[in-house]
Every structure is written in structure tokens, then in C-alpha cells.
Amino acid sequence: MRKKRIYKKHFGPDFEYNRLDIGRFINYLMLDGKKTAAEKIIHDCFNVLAEKTGQDPVAVFEKAMENAAPDIELASRRVGGANYQIPIEVRPDRRFILAARWIITAARGKKGMPMSKRLAEELLAAANNEGNAIKKKLDTHKMAEANRAFAHFANFSKSKNK
Numbered sequence: 472m473r474k475k476r477i478y479k480k481h482f483g484p485d486f487e488y489n490r491l492d493i494g495r496f497i498n499y500l501m502l503d504g505k506k507t508a509a510e511k512i513i514h515d516c517f518n519v520l521a522e523k524t525g526q527d528p529v530a531v532f533e534k535a536m537e538n539a540a541p542d543i544e545l546a547s548r549r550v551g552g553a554n555y556q557i558p559i560e561v562r563p564d565r566r567f568i569l570a571a572r573w574i575i576t577a578a579r580g581k582k583g584m585p586m587s588k589r590l591a592e593e594l595l596a597a598a599n600n601e602g603n604a605i606k607k608k609l610d611t612h613k614m615a616e617a618n619r620a621f622a623h624f625a626n627f628s629k630s631k632n633k
Contacts, residue, residue: 545614573604
């Protein structure tokens with residue numbers, strides 16, 4: 472049976488900065504359909520970043536997303552009755568999704584401050600190659616490196632079924 476076709480999602484840009492990546496980040500940050508609240512958090516976060524760094528907050532955001540995005544991840548593949556964790560390259564759109572997810576999760580994990588300040592701290596840490604999101608990326612890369620011996624299974628099951 473064929474897989475269901477996955478249609479590409481079309482995201483709108485952020486209204487203040489007119490950028491698609493910030494619009495996508497807002498959508499990932501949003502909880503319970505409260506987009507206005509997520510936009511307010513992002514814009515307050517960018518104001519905090521501008522105050523702390525004195526740089527363009529969009530540049531800090533780009534640097535943080537670039538640093539937190541993984542190059543390799545693990546995919547589970549069943550070969551001969553055993554499951555193997557196979558390192559595979561990450562597609563560019565998935566890189567952004569994973570980086571955004573890890574940064575948002577790290578910011579939500581902190582307590583005691585408003586979300587905009589927590590997010591600003593995490594973005595700043597990621598821009599400086601520090602923080603929980605970068606730790607998650609490095610852990611993923613270490614796991615992929617440890618399982619590099621199984622990389623030859625990457626296309627094994629696809630060619631076997633034909």
C-alpha cells in the first residue's frame with residue numbers, strides 16, 4: 472500500500488519583520504492557537520535581544536538557528552529482525568524545525584521569568600554556541616557518530632524490497 476501524500480505547508484511571513492523564518496518560528500511557539508500571544512512573545516524577545524546585545528535581533532536569531540540546526544540525525548531501520556539506528560543527513564526544512572523545537576523546549580524548561588526573556592536568553596546562548604539546544608544538537612551528533620558503523624544500511628531495505 473502506498474504512503475499518503477504529504478503536502479507542503481505554506482507559511483506566511485511575520486508582519487513586523489516580514490520574514491518567513493520568523494513566521495514559522497512563531498507558529499512553532501504558538502500554544503492552543505493563540506498566535507497573537509506567540510507574536511507578542513517573539514517581539515518582546517527581540518526587544519530584549521536588541522537591548523542586551525546592541526545588535527540586530529534578526530541577525531542574532533539567524534545565528535542561533537544556524538548553530539542549533541543539526542547536520543545528521545538517527546533514523547530507525549529494521550534489517551533482518553533487528554532495529555538499527557542509522558545516521559542520515561537532515562533535510563534543510565527539517566533542520567529548521569529541529570532547531571526551533573530544541574530552542575523553544577529549552578526556553579520552556581526554564582522557570583521564574585517571562586517567556587520572552589527565557590527565549591531571548593536561549594537564543595543568545597545558541598548564537599554563542601552554548602545552552603541546552605546546542606547540547607541537544609551535540610548529543611545527536613555524538614549518537615550518529617557512534618552508530619556510523621550502520622550507515623551502510625541506509626539504502627539497504629529500500630533496495631531489498633524491489
